[in-house]
Amino acid sequence: MSTPYMPVIIYCENRHVWNGSLQKVHELLRMGDLAAFVGIVDDGGFAESARRRGVSASTLSRSVTRLEEQLNVTLLRRTTRSIEITPEGAAVLAEAREILDRSESLQEIATSGQAPAxxxxxxxxxxxxxxxxxxxxxxxxxxxxxxxxxxxxxxxxxxxxxxxxxxxxxxxxxxxxxxxxxxxxxxxWKLVAAPAYLDRHGWPETPADLAKLEQVRFAIPEHINTLRFANHKAPVRVSPALTAGNGEAVRQLVLNGLGIARFSDFMIAEDLRAGRLVELFPGQLDVEPLxxxxxxxxxxxxxxxxxxxxxxxxxxxxx
Incomplete structure (x- = not known):
């Protein structure tokens, strides 16, 4: 006796649209059409999905039309500028994702003896x-x-x-x-500066001395700019030199001697090892690791x- 196929049911507005087996799904629905439908929804439209997939928008449109005809439902309402998924389409979308994921899982099992690819x-x-x-x-x-x-x-x-x-x-x-x-x-977290910057503006001996320096600040998140130290009730306020919206930009500015800043350790570990930056008050920053x-x-x-x-x-x- 042959092994029975796993049943698959697609629901639309609390009624069965189709109830059969994986074998019948294969005969009725093309996996490529399901993938096209899911991709269009995820990409927010036919044009963007076509660009990502390297196909024409008309090819994707035909895939959706086939699905709609085979399931006898409207999946998407299309205008010249946008798409809107119908309630039936939302129900089919959830099942389509499951079918595609199951298919990929089956492919993974079938190739389990091979290298991951x-x-x-x-x-x-x-x-x-x-x-x-x-x-x-x-x-x-x-x-x-x-x-x-x-x-x-x-x-x-x-x-x-x-x-x-x-x-x-x-x-x-x-x-x-x-x-x-x-x-x-x-x-x-580590507070750092370029040695040349400290040579010009003075090497701080206590956290309070940082007020004599300038800080390169992160635009977001703002809390990275706060400098709290153990045994100090209030944060040390340092005048801003300039602000950058990207962590790598802040790092480059500090490397170029424009001020001090604190970074995640992995961002400046090589700079510290190479001597391009030095750490100020190691172990004294009062901030939880990330x-x-x-x-x-x-x-x-x-x-x-x-x-x-x-x-x-x-x-x-x-x-």
């Missing part, structure tokens, strides 16, 4: 990519040459589905959400390529 989309803060990931990625590529990494850099928390990311690396406390996460370590975490979605947590990437991230820690 396929695309993996990573989102991470700019400094983490430049100072932690980039120097070590040759090791990962050598070990897993068939994994096609795509790295997007942003310091903002992103919607993993909307940004097409499989995993996001984040610093600091995590928001309440349904996303899974894996701790990757912690990074301490947690480093990898966030990912339940629906992709079983992918082998994601699993090996998360394991590798755990080995490199905070750099």
């Amino acid at each position: 396929g695309p993996l989309r990573v989102n991470a803060p700019v400094p983490y990519v430049l100072h932690v990931l980039a120097p070590r990625l040759p090791e990962f590529r050598a070990q897993y040459p068939d994994i096609q990494l795509s790295i997007d850099m942003t310091d903002m928390l992103v919607d993993l589905i909307g940004s097409h990311a499989d995993v996001a690396i984040r610093l600091g406390p995590l928001p309440d959400s349904e996303m899974l996460h894996r701790p990757l370590g912690r990074t301490a 947690d480093i975490s990898a966030l990912y979605l339940t629906r992709v947590s079983g992918l082998r390529r994601l699993g090996v990437f998360l394991d590798w991230l755990g080995t490199i820690g905070e750099g």
Whole structure:
């Protein structure tokens, strides 16, 4: 007796649209059409999805039309400028994601004896990519040459589905959400300056002496500019030299002798080792280390390529 196929049901407005088997799904619905529909919704429209996929918008339109005809429902309301998903479309979308994820999981199982392969989309803060990931990625590529990494850099928390990311690396406390996460370590804060800057303006002997210097400030988040020290009730106020909206810009300005600033350890570890920067009052900053975490979605947590990437991230820690 042959093994029965797993039943799949697609619901629309509390009624069954179709009830059958994976074999019948394969016969009725094209996986490419389901993927096209999901991609159009995630990308916010036909034109953007077509650009990302390297196909024509008319090709995607035909895929959606086939789905609508086969399921006998309207999935999307289309205008010249936007799309709107119908209630039926939202129900089908959830099932389509599950079908596509199941298909990918089955492919993973079928190739379990082979090396992990396929695309993996990573989102991470700019400094983490430049100072932690980039120097070590040759090791990962050598070990897993068939994994096609795509790295997007942003310091903002992103919607993993909307940004097409499989995993996001984040610093600091995590928001309440349904996303899974894996701790990757912690990074301490350090207050630093260029030796030449201190030679010109004076080397501080106590934290209070910092008031005689100038600070290169972060535009956001503002709290990074606050300098609190153990055994000091109030923060030390330092006049701003200038402000930059990017952590790497702040670092370059400090390296060029424009003031002092505090950074996550991994951002300036090489600079300290090379003597380009010096740490001021080691161990005296009164600020909690930053947690480093990898966030990912339940629906992709079983992918082998994601699993090996998360394991590798755990080995490199905070750099």
